[in-house]
Amino acid sequence: MALDIKIPAVGESITEVTIGKWVKKDGDTVKADELLLEIESDKATFELNSEAAGVLRIKAKEGDVVQVGAVIASIEDGGVAAKPADAPAAKAESAAPAATKAAAPSAGTGEVKEIKVPAVGESISEVTIGTWAKKTGDFVQVEDLLCEIESDKATFELRAEVAGTLETVAKQGDVLPIGGLVCKIKVGAGSAAAPQAATSAPAATAASSGGSDYAKGHAAPAAAKILDEKGISTSSVQGTGKDGRITKEDAQNAQNKPVEKAAASNGVSAPKAPAGSRVDDRQKMTSLRKTISRRLVAVKNETAMLTTFNEVNMKPIMDLRAKHKDAFKEKNGVNLGFMSFFTKAVCQALLEYPSVNAYIDGEEIVYHNYCDVSIAVSAPKGLVVPVIRNAETMSFVEVEKEVVRLALKARDNKLTIDEMSGGTFTITNGGIFGSMMSTPIINAPQSAILGMHNIVERPMAVSGQVVILPMMYLALSYDHRIIDGRESVGFLVRVKQLLEDPTRLLLGV
Amino acid sequence: MSYDVVIIGSGPGGYVAAIRCAQVGLKTAIVEKYSSLGGTCLNVGCIPSKALLDSSEHYHNAAHTFKTHGIELKDLKVDLGQMIKRKGDVVKQTVDGINFLMKKNKIDVYTGMGSFVNKNKIKVTAADGKTQEIETKNVIIATGSKPISIPPVPIDKKRIITSTEALNLTEVPKHLIVIGGGVIGLELGSVYSRLGAKVTVVEFLDTLIPAMDRGLGRELQKVLSKQGFEFLFKHKVVGAETKGKEVTVKAENAEGQVVEIKGDYVLVAIGRKAYTEGLNLEAVGVKVDERGRVDVNDHLETSVPGIYAIGDVVKGAMLAHKAEEEGTFVAERLVGQKPHVNYNLIPGVVYTWPEVAAVGYTEEQLKEAGRAYKVGSFPFKASGRARASMDLDGFVKVLADKTTDEILGVHMIGPRAADMIAEAVVAMEFRASAEDVSRMSHAHPTFTESMREACLAATDNRPIHM
Ligand SMILES: Cc1cc2nc3c(=O)[nH]c(=O)nc-3n(C[C@H](O)[C@H](O)[C@H](O)COP(=O)(O)OP(=O)(O)OC[C@H]3O[C@@H](n4cnc5c(N)ncnc54)[C@H](O)[C@@H]3O)c2cc1C
Numbered sequence: 001m002a003l004d005i006k007i008p009a010v011g012e013s014i015t016e017v018t019i020g021k022w023v024k025k026d027g028d029t030v031k032a033d034e035l036l037l038e039i040e041s042d043k044a045t046f047e048l049n050s051e052a053a054g055v056l057r058i059k060a061k062e063g064d065v066v067q068v069g070a071v072i073a074s075i076e077d078g079g080v081a082a083k084p085a086d087a088p089a090a091k092a093e094s095a096a097p098a099a100t101k102a103a104a105p106s107a108g109t110g111e112v113k114e115i116k117v118p119a120v121g122e123s124i125s126e127v128t129i130g131t132w133a134k135k136t137g138d139f140v141q142v143e144d145l146l147c148e149i150e151s152d153k154a155t156f157e158l159r160a161e162v163a164g165t166l167e168t169v170a171k172q173g174d175v176l177p178i179g180g181l182v183c184k185i186k187v188g189a190g191s192a193a194a195p196q197a198a199t200s201a202p203a204a205t206a207a208s209s210g211g212s213d214y215a216k217g218h219a220a221p222a223a224a225k226i227l228d229e230k231g232i233s234t235s236s237v238q239g240t241g242k243d244g245r246i247t248k249e250d251a252q253n254a255q256n257k258p259v260e261k262a263a264a265s266n267g268v269s270a271p272k273a274p275a276g277s278r279v280d281d282r283q284k285m286t287s288l289r290k291t292i293s294r295r296l297v298a299v300k301n302e303t304a305m306l307t308t309f310n311e312v313n314m315k316p317i318m319d320l321r322a323k324h325k326d327a328f329k330e331k332n333g334v335n336l337g338f339m340s341f342f343t344k345a346v347c348q349a350l351l352e353y354p355s356v357n358a359y360i361d362g363e364e365i366v367y368h369n370y371c372d373v374s375i376a377v378s379a380p381k382g383l384v385v386p387v388i389r390n391a392e393t394m395s396f397v398e399v400e401k402e403v404v405r406l407a408l409k410a411r412d413n414k415l416t417i418d419e420m421s422g423g424t425f426t427i428t429n430g431g432i433f434g435s436m437m438s439t440p441i442i443n444a445p446q447s448a449i450l451g452m453h454n455i456v457e458r459p460m461a462v463s464g465q466v467v468i469l470p471m472m473y474l475a476l477s478y479d480h481r482i483i484d485g486r487e488s489v490g491f492l493v494r495v496k497q498l499l500e501d502p503t504r505l506l507l508g509v
Numbered sequence: 510m511s512y513d514v515v516i517i518g519s520g521p522g523g524y525v526a527a528i529r530c531a532q533v534g535l536k537t538a539i540v541e542k543y544s545s546l547g548g549t550c551l552n553v554g555c556i557p558s559k560a561l562l563d564s565s566e567h568y569h570n571a572a573h574t575f576k577t578h579g580i581e582l583k584d585l586k587v588d589l590g591q592m593i594k595r596k597g598d599v600v601k602q603t604v605d606g607i608n609f610l611m612k613k614n615k616i617d618v619y620t621g622m623g624s625f626v627n628k629n630k631i632k633v634t635a636a637d638g639k640t641q642e643i644e645t646k647n648v649i650i651a652t653g654s655k656p657i658s659i660p661p662v663p664i665d666k667k668r669i670i671t672s673t674e675a676l677n678l679t680e681v682p683k684h685l686i687v688i689g690g691g692v693i694g695l696e697l698g699s700v701y702s703r704l705g706a707k708v709t710v711v712e713f714l715d716t717l718i719p720a721m722d723r724g725l726g727r728e729l730q731k732v733l734s735k736q737g738f739e740f741l742f743k744h745k746v747v748g749a750e751t752k753g754k755e756v757t758v759k760a761e762n763a764e765g766q767v768v769e770i771k772g773d774y775v776l777v778a779i780g781r782k783a784y785t786e787g788l789n790l791e792a793v794g795v796k797v798d799e800r801g802r803v804d805v806n807d808h809l810e811t812s813v814p815g816i817y818a819i820g821d822v823v824k825g826a827m828l829a830h831k832a833e834e835e836g837t838f839v840a841e842r843l844v845g846q847k848p849h850v851n852y853n854l855i856p857g858v859v860y861t862w863p864e865v866a867a868v869g870y871t872e873e874q875l876k877e878a879g880r881a882y883k884v885g886s887f888p889f890k891a892s893g894r895a896r897a898s899m900d901l902d903g904f905v906k907v908l909a910d911k912t913t914d915e916i917l918g919v920h921m922i923g924p925r926a927a928d929m930i931a932e933a934v935v936a937m938e939f940r941a942s943a944e945d946v947s948r949m950s951h952a953h954p955t956f957t958e959s960m961r962e963a964c965l966a967a968t969d970n971r972p973i974h975m
Contacts, residue, residue, distance in 0.1 A: 215915065215939070220938065220939055221849065224849050225846065225847055225848045225849060228847035228849070229845075229846055229847045242945070245939060245940070
């Protein structure tokens with residue numbers, strides 16, 4: 001028997017991933033726990049190891065976008081593996097095992113598979129059952145949507161792991177712990193009319209007369225044209241038409257991976273879009289974008305957010321940097337940037353104003369006795385927020401090193417979910433894009449966020465004199481439900497004070 | 510003048526390409542050597558032949574079925590002059606429609622023979638010898654086809670004629686000898702057979718419409734024989750001689766004997782060939798294949814970048830709707846769109862009565878490919894609609910994949926088959942199964958119910974009305 005390798009649930013809010021580089025080739029003999037490939041999600045890159053020893057049969061190729069739970073390869077029995085020299089010959093036979101595999105689950109073994117709430121992310125211990133897409137008695141295919149699961153952070157889709165007849169256990173609105181029983185699937189064929197379980201090899205579908213999904217992924221004429229123009233292969237589009245056919249709407253919504261945006265050039269200078277074109281481009285939101293949009297709106301709706309402003313004279317820090325930056329670099333191997341000053345100033349202020357470093361959990365307020373500072377970094381796929389943990393205990397050097405480490409990983413899409421989870425307070429720097437003043441949105445469930453901005457020389461009145469100083473506006477958005485004006489303003493003034501006289505950081509005054 | 514694209518030839522390939530080019534924003538011109546736009550199809554092909562087929566069908570019904578319907582007629586007679594005149598009006602109105610569409614889409618029309626000066630310059634020579642040159646970035650060759658003739662039977666356009674003359678006869682032949690059992694010969698043979706001519710078809714092969722599913726050829730032969738057609742299969746025409754009003758065709762039969770057939774008109778309808786004369790293709794180096802067709806790649810681009818070719822002048826079925834698809838395809842590709850033409854799903858049609866229409870694979874092709882398939886057939890004899898209209902000949906045959914039930918081919922001969930085949934094309938473009946179609950409601954009573962019944966037969970052999 002062959003063992004299917006599926007995309008594991010890699011983290012909260014991740015429903016699909018992109019197949020990265022295969023380390024092993026089709027037909028390779030692999031050992032258990034050997035690295036097979038990398039997969040990329042919107043948030044991070046993961047490695048996938050083999051769950052068993054045997055011969056690898058690759059079913060998804062680099063660049064394919066697949067759903068969590070999708071079969072991307074199978075490991076065939078070690079029997080073949082014993083003769084690695086036969087690999088090419090075994091390849092030719094690969095169609096046959098696929099066919100028998102297809103027949104096996106449909107035999108109706110009577111086995112009942114329990115579907116439980118998966119671990120959807122750290123710090124999530126229970127979920128709420130959302131709407132059911134199927135009902136008891138329905139025949140479900142592998143990968144069919146069963147129901148939605150909502151956590152306080154995001155909504156996930158629960159999909160069938162096996163084909164069979166569904167029996168729901170939890171109702172909509174039920175709150176279940178991780179591992180709680182959601183439903184059962186009686187493995188095997190349902191009614192005679194029900195289509196057979198989908199096999200990953202379309203050629204091997206051995207359905208009886210009548211319904212089958214041989215046309216799954218077949219693009220209607222208009223859809224085929226649109227997909228070709230977008231440079232998207234039909235295999236990466238989920239068809240919503242009858243039996244999985246790709247409709248025009250599916251094609252319109254299909255998402256173009258930026259790398260593939262090759263210009264359609266025919267060597268023709270004809271206008272691609274006539275002047276004054278009013279053509280709209282519709283693209284499906286990525287799961288990252290959907291999560292962001294849902295969360296931002298939730299924060300706006302569910303908190304009492306407002307923003308307070310102040311301004312900092314950056315001259316003292318700039319002078320300090322100018323004086324010590326070479327020595328700092330030489331000694332530590334990293335540049336002395338602004339981030340360490342801001343992080344340290346924020347930590348100091350957080351310790352003095354604990355409510356800014358707290359969050360609301362139901363009826364309770366949770367105060368953190370540590371400062372995990374989230375830093376908003378712009379990564380290729382969008383904004384990510386890695387966390388500097390226990391920043392309050394770090395030296396300037398440690399902060400700078402950690403910032404560089406996280407920024408590099410962000411740039412390469414290598415941040416792990418762990419590195420982005422948690423965080424008790426966020427710093428965001430709109431200044432790098434030239435922002436003078438902004439009202440950042442809180443990074444839920446945190447209660448406050450500090451916005452940095454650009455440094456502009458402004459005429460300031462100092463002791464009755466006009467002096468030109470490098471100034472930065474600071475913004476603190478906060479949740480008024482737990483942070484009062486006195487504390488938020490006090491916090492921001494304290495940050496300003498620490499930045500304008502950095503020696504205070506040394507002395508803690 | 511300078512254009513984004515110049516199209517040579519205004520048949521269904523050329524004029525559709527022109528309209529689509531204009532729609533996608535290209536500055537477009539079309540060159541046509543005749544003063545009348547529309548090409549073979551509108552002037553001497555599809556449209557006039559259908560006009561005469563309809564007229565002759567009315568006469569035939571009046572003569573043969575009206576009595577049964579309860580309609581008595583006295584002094585029924587054919588006024589061929591009026592039939593040809595009405596046909597002329599139909600053509601004129603259709604051609605005027607094309608003129609209007611060119612204006613509406615701001616397409617410049619140049620009347621005259623188009624030929625290449627170079628890749629980007631086309632010379633237009635008017636009938637009076639005047640020439641002008643137009644500049645262009647792209648060219649689409651859509652010059653169509655011309656009838657083939659064979660040396661033993663030289664066309665004199667009076668007694669030995671092509672389809673063009675057959676559309677303008679001044680008398681109904683007494684005995685029309687048709688050389689070639691293909692679509693055009695059978696359609697025009699039908700026109701005069703219905704009007705009272707004896708029609709003899711001389712065919713080199715052993716079947717009619719050989720490119721289509723064999724079942725269709727057999728049934729068509731049966732029905733046309735009933736109507737009075739005579740067929741000489743496996744006869745190779747070796748000569749023809751005209752003496753006054755009489756033409757004698759000599760043909761060699763399968764045993765090698767020469768037989769003589771005497772008639773008053775001979776229609777040569779053995780096929781058509783790509784027409785590229787006068788284009789001066791050599792000047793730009795556009796290659797043609799061994800059959801004189803312009804060589805094109807999958808994108809219908811010739812061996813010279815920026816020069817495309819479509820319709821009868823390139824490989825593939827010589828059908829107006831195929832030319833139209835290709836015209837649209839090239840126009841859209843010129844602006845970077847990526848359309849497709851599914852050549853397997855271009856329907857073939859024959860406008861005899863009953864009509865013949867088919868799309869997809871034939872049984873012969875499936876057998877050859879070794880594909881496991883199922884057959885579902887339904888005769889019009891069992892259709893209530895067909896009984897009401899006295900159109901009981903023919904059947905619908907659906908071929909479906911043995912395992913998946915996907916429809917692989919639909920072959921029909923019967924009333925309005927040419928219209929009904931559209932359903933099969935739609936179903937197959939969406940890769941429908943026979944069961945899918947059988948589960949869609951078909952209005953009752955209609956001829957199309959027979960398609961549904963054939964699908965039921967193909968799915969599980971469970972037609973309702975049989
Ligand atoms: C009797 C008959 C009946 C038919 N019935 C049907 C039918 O029912 N259904 C169907 O689908 N098909 C039918 N056809 C076939 C159909 O007519 C052709 O497939 C179709 O016309 C091909 O279109 P086209 O645009 O490629 O070329 P054409 O229609 O042949 O048009 C080519 C045009 O280019 C012009 N031209 C050629 N060279 C030059 C040049 N150098 N400069 C300027 N102009 C030039 C010609 O004058 C002509 O007008 C029939 C054909 C005939 C003869």
